[in-house]
Amino acid sequence: MFSGFMVNAWEVASIVAVVAGLVGFFVVLRGSAFVAHAVPNGSFAGAAAAILIGVNTLIGLGVFSLLGALGIGLLGRRGRHDVVTALALVMMLGLGSLFLSLSVEYAPEVESLLFGEVLGISSNQLAPTAALALVCVAAIALLYRPLLLSSVLPEVGEARGVRSFRMELCFLTVVALAATMTVPVVGTLLIFSLMTGAPAAARSLTDRPLVAIVLSVAIALIIVWSAIAASYTTDYPVGFFVGSISAGAYALGRGWAAWRGRRSSGGAISGPSFNDASTIVT
Amino acid sequence: MSAAALGALPAPVIEPGFFAAEDVRVALVVGGVVAIASGTVGVFTVIRGQSFAGEALGDLNTTGGSAALLAGVGPLWGFFAAGVVAAAVMELIGVQRPRGRDLATGIVLGAGLGLAALLLYLVTTLHSTTGATVTILFGSVFTVASSTIPLVVLLAIAVLVIVATLYRPLLLSSVSAEMAAARGIHVRLLGAAYLLALALAVALAASTIGTILSTALLVGPAATALRLTRRPGVAIALAAAIGIAAMWLGELLAYDSFYWQAGGAWPVSFFVVTLIFLVYLLSGAPALVRRRRLLGS
Numbered sequence: 001m002f003s004g005f006m007v008n009a010w011e012v013a014s015i016v017a018v019v020a021g022l023v024g025f026f027v028v029l030r031g032s033a034f035v036a037h038a039v040p041n042g043s044f045a046g047a048a049a050a051i052l053i054g055v056n057t058l059i060g061l062g063v064f065s066l067l068g069a070l071g072i073g074l075l076g077r078r079g080r081h082d083v084v085t086a087l088a089l090v091m092m093l094g095l096g097s098l099f100l101s102l103s104v105e106y107a108p109e110v111e112s113l114l115f116g117e118v119l120g121i122s123s124n125q126l127a128p129t130a131a132l133a134l135v136c137v138a139a140i141a142l143l144y145r146p147l148l149l150s151s152v153l154p155e156v157g158e159a160r161g162v163r164s165f166r167m168e169l170c171f172l173t174v175v176a177l178a179a180t181m182t183v184p185v186v187g188t189l190l191i192f193s194l195m196t197g198a199p200a201a202a203r204s205l206t207d208r209p210l211v212a213i214v215l216s217v218a219i220a221l222i223i224v225w226s227a228i229a230a231s232y233t234t235d236y237p238v239g240f241f242v243g244s245i246s247a248g249a250y251a252l253g254r255g256w257a258a259w260r261g262r263r264s265s266g267g268a269i270s271g272p273s274f275n276d277a278s279t280i281v282t
Numbered sequence: 283m284s285a286a287a288l289g290a291l292p293a294p295v296i297e298p299g300f301f302a303a304e305d306v307r308v309a310l311v312v313g314g315v316v317a318i319a320s321g322t323v324g325v326f327t328v329i330r331g332q333s334f335a336g337e338a339l340g341d342l343n344t345t346g347g348s349a350a351l352l353a354g355v356g357p358l359w360g361f362f363a364a365g366v367v368a369a370a371v372m373e374l375i376g377v378q379r380p381r382g383r384d385l386a387t388g389i390v391l392g393a394g395l396g397l398a399a400l401l402l403y404l405v406t407t408l409h410s411t412t413g414a415t416v417t418i419l420f421g422s423v424f425t426v427a428s429s430t431i432p433l434v435v436l437l438a439i440a441v442l443v444i445v446a447t448l449y450r451p452l453l454l455s456s457v458s459a460e461m462a463a464a465r466g467i468h469v470r471l472l473g474a475a476y477l478l479a480l481a482l483a484v485a486l487a488a489s490t491i492g493t494i495l496s497t498a499l500l501v502g503p504a505a506t507a508l509r510l511t512r513r514p515g516v517a518i519a520l521a522a523a524i525g526i527a528a529m530w531l532g533e534l535l536a537y538d539s540f541y542w543q544a545g546g547a548w549p550v551s552f553f554v555v556t557l558i559f560l561v562y563l564l565s566g567a568p569a570l571v572r573r574r575r576l577l578g579s
Contacts (some may be wrong), residue, residue, distance in 0.1 A: 033388035034334040078566055082333040082384075083505040087559055089337065090498040094555030097494065101549045190399070193392025200385055237403045243396015250389050254375075 006232070008121045013224045015133045016182045017194065021202075021220030022140055023178045024195035025213045026171060028203055030151045034082055035072060035172065036192040038089035040179035042068040044188045045096030047113050052103045057113075058128055062180040068092050069172035069179075077165065113188055121185060132181035139174050147171060148209060186224075190239040194220055197246025201253030219249055308428045309533050309550075316487045317499055317525030319438040322445055323483040324504030324525075325518050326476060329456045333501045334384050335372060338391040339481050340496040342368045343488040345394045348401035352408070358433065361489040365481030368394055373474050426490050437486045444479040452476055453514055491529075494551045499525050502558035506565040528557040 027036045043065035050060025068088050075084040140147070150157035150167040158164060182191040202215035227241035327336050343361040345368075350360025368390055375386045426434075445452070455462035455469045456476075463469050487496035507520035532554030540547035 028385060031384050033384040034337070037334070037337070037388060037391065075563075078570070079509075079562075080328065080331065080333075080505065082331050083328055083501055086333040086337050086497055086501040087505070087562055090494050090502070090555045091559045093494040094498070094549075094552045094559075097549045098552040101547075101552075187399075190392065190395055192388060193396065196385060196388040197392060200389065237399040239399035240396045240403070243392045243394075243399065247389050247393035247396070 008123050008126060009228055010225075012121045012126055012129050012185055013228055014221060015129055016185045016191075017198075017220040017224040018217050019133045019136045019178050020182060020186075020191065020194040021198050021217035022213060023136060023174055024199040024220070025202070025209075025216045026140070026147060026151060027175070027192075027195050028199040029148075029209075030171065032171075032175075033192065033196050034085045035069070036175060036195045038072065038085045039065050039069050039172070039175050040183050040188045040191045042089050042092030042096075043176075043179050043183060044113055045092045045099060047183070048096045048099035048103070052099045057184065058180065061183050062176070064092060065176040065179040065183075066173065069176035070169065073165075073169045073172045076168075113183065125184065129181050129185070132177055136174055136177050136181070139170070139177070143167070143170055143174075186242055187239050190242050193243045193246040194223060197250045198223055201249040204253035204257035223249060304428065306533070306537060308426055308431065310530060311431055312426050312434050312490050313529035313533055314526050315434055315438045316490055317503070317529045318522045319441045319483045320487050320496065320499040321503045321507075321521035321523075321525040322442060322518050323480055324500040324502075325508065325514060325521050326445070326452060326456055327480060327500055328504045328508055329453075329514075330476075332383070332480070333497075334387045335369075335477070336480060336484055336500045337497045338372075338387045338394075339365050339368055339484040340488045340493040340500075341391060342394040342398075343485055343493060343496075345398040345401060346485070347489070348398055348405050351405050352401055358430070358485070358489045361485040362482070364394070365485040366478065369474075369477040369481040373470075373477055430490070434486060434490060437482060441479050441483045441486070444475065444482070448472060448475055448479075492551055495529075495554055498551075498555045498558050499529065502555075502562050503528065506558075506562045509562075509565045509569070524558075524561060528554050528561065532557055 024036070027033060043061045046060035046062070046064025047057045048060070049064070050057045072081075072085050072088045075088065146157065146162040147167055147170070149160070150162045150164050151171075154164045157167070178195070179191065182194075186194060198220035199212070199216040201219050202212045205215055206212050223242060223245045227238050227245055230236070230241045231238040324336075327333060342364050346360035346362070346364025348360075349364065350356065350358075353360070372386055372390050375389065451462065451467045451472055452475075454465070455467055455472050459469050462472075484496050484500065487499060491499075503521040503524035504517070506524055507517040511517050511520060532550050535553040536547055536550040539553075542548075
């Protein structure tokens with residue numbers, strides 16, 4: 001399990017988990033699970049296009065996830081956010097189905113892109129994944145304070161000169177980057193379950209942002225590692241384990257929060273935490 | 283665009299045999315019926331801000347479709363069962379709170395898609411049908427059997443009946459849950475009933491025209507209509523009309539595209555989605571012009 005090609009799988013998947021846990025924290029904080037679903041899912045069209053014109057899949061994924069994310073950001077300024085996200089997603093998928101119909105020998109690759117193929121990762125995927133991950137982590141580190149502020153209290157942020165719209169675009173770009181590097185590993189359909197399950201579980205364990213981020217990354221790592229181990233031993237797709245273990249982690253987190261809430265009965269959980277504060281302000 | 287208007291167009295616009303082919307007639311009927319049901323439910327979906335739930339239910343039909351394929355029953359039953367189960371779980375873990383809604387939807391979607399990955403893996407290994415994933419995900423309205431028309435119509439009527447029965451309280455609770463609760467409306471029960479109608483409409487759409495078009499027809503026409511009018515009744519009619527127009531025009535273009543090049547026809551979903559997207563973008567233009575004018579003066 002730890003030899004030969006599996007080493008690549010472990011390394012790449014660990015990098016992916018760190019980025020998913022980190023970016024996912026802000027996804028959950030901002031309530032943008034839909035975007036985290038739409039951008040990677042829509043970027044699949046980019047992979048189809050890349051295969052059609054014969055360039056590296058990663059380039060196609062990157063271009064399309066960036067276009068999708070920025071499109072959502074720009075259109076979301078005027079229209080309703082969830083509507084715009086849904087329309088951007090279907091537009092990208094529509095293009096994807098066009099590219100699919102134009103190329104002939106693609107069907108098996110679709111499946112591996114949709115549900116991920118972590119066991120098929122080659123060593124030359126390691127460098128681009130690590131590079132993109134570094135960019136993502138650096139971007140989050142740079143944006144950390146203003147992004148946190150504009151996610152939790154957008155109006156206070158505006159008053160302090162943090163433009164919500166600009167932060168939104170920055171955040172969407174990071175999501176697009178994260179999508180580009182994670183899609184080939186976990187698959188378009190399941191990356192977001194890593195990006196939502198792990199941080200949501202972390203969030204129900206603590207209210208402090210930095211602790212939550214660390215926990216979120218740790219949980220994402222545990223999910224990915226156990227998913228690979230399970231997939232290796234059973235031969236079932238890794239996406240299945242990522243999806244179900246993520247949901248399990250979330251359920252455990254919720255259960256823990258409910259239990260703690262009942263014990264302290266002070267409403268520490270149901271009261272305005274740093275997430276709910278934004279609901280009150282807006 | 284009505285059939286009469288289409289007929290009046292010059293010959294190259296409608297390639298020969300469009301209305302004569304049985305497949306096309308079935309596709310037109312099914313597409314139209316699905317567009318009406320999706321547009322109607324879609325107006326509430328957009329008002330309630332539950333586009334993600336609609337999209338998730340559509341995606342989760344993959345799980346139902348592959349389960350049905352594995353069990354050897356008709357896909358529509360799998361689609362419907364998956365939709366109802368997913369809607370119930372979403373409701374249970376908290377779709378009612380606006381802030382946690384996306385998260386609850388996302389968790390259900392993630393778990394369901396994981397299950398779909400497993401089921402599709404089993405389908406492809408047990409039945410060695412490689413194209414199953416693509417068929418289930420993308421669907422094609424031109425392959426719908428004419429024998430399913432009665433079922434499609436029946437399900438669409440069921441959706442419309444649910445919406446018509448709940449119309450006033452649903453509208454009130456969608457616009458303001460507090461006001462509805464103050465009037466003694468059971469908001470949560472109503473939300474669950476609406477989610478059931480949504481699951482039904484999405485299952486109907488996803489099983490016939492594919493998940494992409496299901497979301498497109500649910501959200502696009504309704505969002506466009508709500509930009510053009512503030513009256514919900516008018517919005518529903520407008521959404522249904524836009525949906526039908528996009529669907530039919532898309533089907534016509536897809537049919538025509540067969541003659542454009544040698545490689546075969548382009549997919550219906552591409553044309554319909556593009557049309558819906560363009561109409562949505564255009565519907566934002568009046569407001570934009572008005573704003574510019576206000577700023578300029």
